[in-house]
Ligand code: HEM
């Protein structure tokens with residue numbers, strides 16, 4: 001009898017063990033974006049223009065260099081920060097000047113921002129200048145979009161494809 | 168206080184499982200669950216396709232078409248991982264609650280901390296491989312969390328903008344990590360237990376069988392499934408989380424990335440430094456007396472923490488000498504109980520043994536025992552040897568009952584039992600201490616039983632009837648049961664004839680060598 005009780009107790013403990021594991025391995029569910037929202041991702045990875053313009057070495061300068069290093073154009077490695085501005089329905093939602101990566105500041109400027117927005121129609125626009133010294137933004141794009149609930153809308157940038165890419 | 172509360176909490180487990188209580192084998196259970204994860208993982212790996220589309224498809228195939236084998240393996244893989252996390256957490260909390268992280272235990276404690284990160288990493292990494300909606304959520308949230316550190320040139324999260332940006336190479340990397348990190352975890356668990364001798368890396372057979380049966384039942388009743396294929400153009404807004412591994416992810420949304428790093432880093436730092444925080448009480452450790460050590464190696468064999476090593480004797484060629492590493496010594500006194508020189512029959516002016524505890528030397532134990540024996544009157548006279556870490560034996564004292572509490576039950580040299588019984592000064596000896604599977608010093612109860620059963624040196628030699636020696640294990644909350652056990656024992660003794668004086672009554676010399 002006592003033995004039977006012990007076995008019953010063991011079964012109960014094992015039941016509790018797998019019940020606990022089974023339940024918490026999938027429950028409770030987690031809603032991390034409200035059902036009526038869409039997610040806009042503001043992101044790019046783009047090298048700014050060289051901070052200093054390249055310059056031509058003079059003949060004297062070239063003569064001083066060892067023969068294998070006589071390259072006429074001299075370019076500094078450091079790049080300019082990149083300035084961006086994103087607007088939603090006419091309101092600026094994100095604006096920043098992003099420094100280039102790397103110890104020598106010669107890498108890409110990168111951005112990755114999540115922006116949950118209400119689903120529905122929106123007017124979106126983006127502007128970017130890849131040299132801070134420029135008087136105005138040298139890339140811009142705007143669009144009218146209808147965002148479905150749960151949609152991921154990516155605002156990316158690729159200079160080789162002409163600038164901003166909205167997807 | 169905490170020990171008592173814990174003992175109460177664990178009481179039901181002991182009543183139901185006996186010595187195989189899962190609460191006393193949490194580390195071993197974690198080990199065992201790891202092996203289930205490894206074995207089931209190898210099976211899954213055979214069928215796994217290393218590409219964004221193939222990953223989901225192959226796991227789906229295992230789950231549906233091959234539910235009887237691949238599906239069961241997948242469920243075992245998931246549930247045993249969850250169980251590993253659960254048992255590891257309980258194991259940590261238990262050691263923490265019992266204060267077992269300082270001094271000689273600091274090594275086990277500190278090497279346990281990286282295991283937490285490795286287990287988390289392996290589990291979270293595993294959830295990426297399925298490449299379903301949950302994988303999508305976990306991959307993106309983890310990348311965003313890592314990107315916060317700003318140490319990766321390109322944001323990792325940019326890999327998950329569109330289906331096109333994901334490559335097979337990326338999945339190869341994931342699989343490589345999912346094999347490599349658990350392997351490293353396994354290697355590191357052996358570092359974790361390296362400093363203690365005979366670590367219980369495998370639970371008792373009944374627990375093994377029970378755990379397998381339970382997990383199999385869960386796998387069949389509630390198989391692990393995927394949550395639809397990943398689609399990067401929509402948000403996996405509602406996901407069924409595995410709360411064993413992903414409990415921090417909701418915090419990423421509520422607290423933000425930086426604070427979750429602060430929590431994870433802060434807790435890790437706290438755990439790693441815990442052994443050195445607060446008051447440091449350093450107990451005196453075992454000391455060897457070379458003149459009384461004959462190099463038999465019994466202390467070396469019995470030390471639960473590997474603190475004794477045998478080295479060539481400096482004065483006696485061909486002999487060995489025990490040497491104690493003070494950093495490893497847990498001050499349990501088990502070695503003093505193992506040493507053949509610890510016999511109270513020796514007629515030396517002051518009893519000095521081969522290895523001893525400065526705070527409770529063997530000659531003091533003999534004096535305590537003498538004093539206890541002198542106070543015994545009446546019939547069914549019993550000496551109770553107890554342990555400072557288990558049920559307190561002193562309340563049992565009475566005219567026919569004397570008590571001596573030791574640092575550990577196995578600090579008792581078996582010859583002390585003979586000594587107490589000689590000339591009928593006591594009619595019986597009762598030895599008690601923590602339960603076998605829950606000994607504070609790991610092997611105290613085991614060694615006592617083996618010494619008494621002539622299965623381990625030094626043997627109990629008593630010529631007196633075996634009925635005159637009894638063991639009854641009792642934890643901190645078991646005084647009442649111990650009292651009942653004692654009364655039952657004394658009733659049994661009353662039925663026996665009074666103890667006859669036996670031959671070892673005269674002091675004798677112990678031969679060395
Ligand atoms: C994969 C995870 C882990 C496994 C498989 C594991 C396994 C084990 C095993 C088998 C033992 C030996 C138990 C014995 O023989 O008495 C042990 C001891 C110990 N573990 Fe763990 N452990 C894990 C994680 C941890 C963690 C996270 C901590 C705490 C930070 C920890 C703290 C300790 C301590 C302090 C001991 C020493 C106990 C003693 O000296 O009596 N362990 N572990």
Ligand code: SF4
Nearest residue numbers: 470496497499500502
């Ligand atoms: S007191 Fe315990 S831990 Fe220290 S050497 Fe002796 S047996 Fe080992």
Ligand code: SF4
Nearest residue numbers: 460461464466506521
């Ligand atoms: S048990 Fe005693 S005699 Fe034997 S090696 Fe240890 S200290 Fe020396």
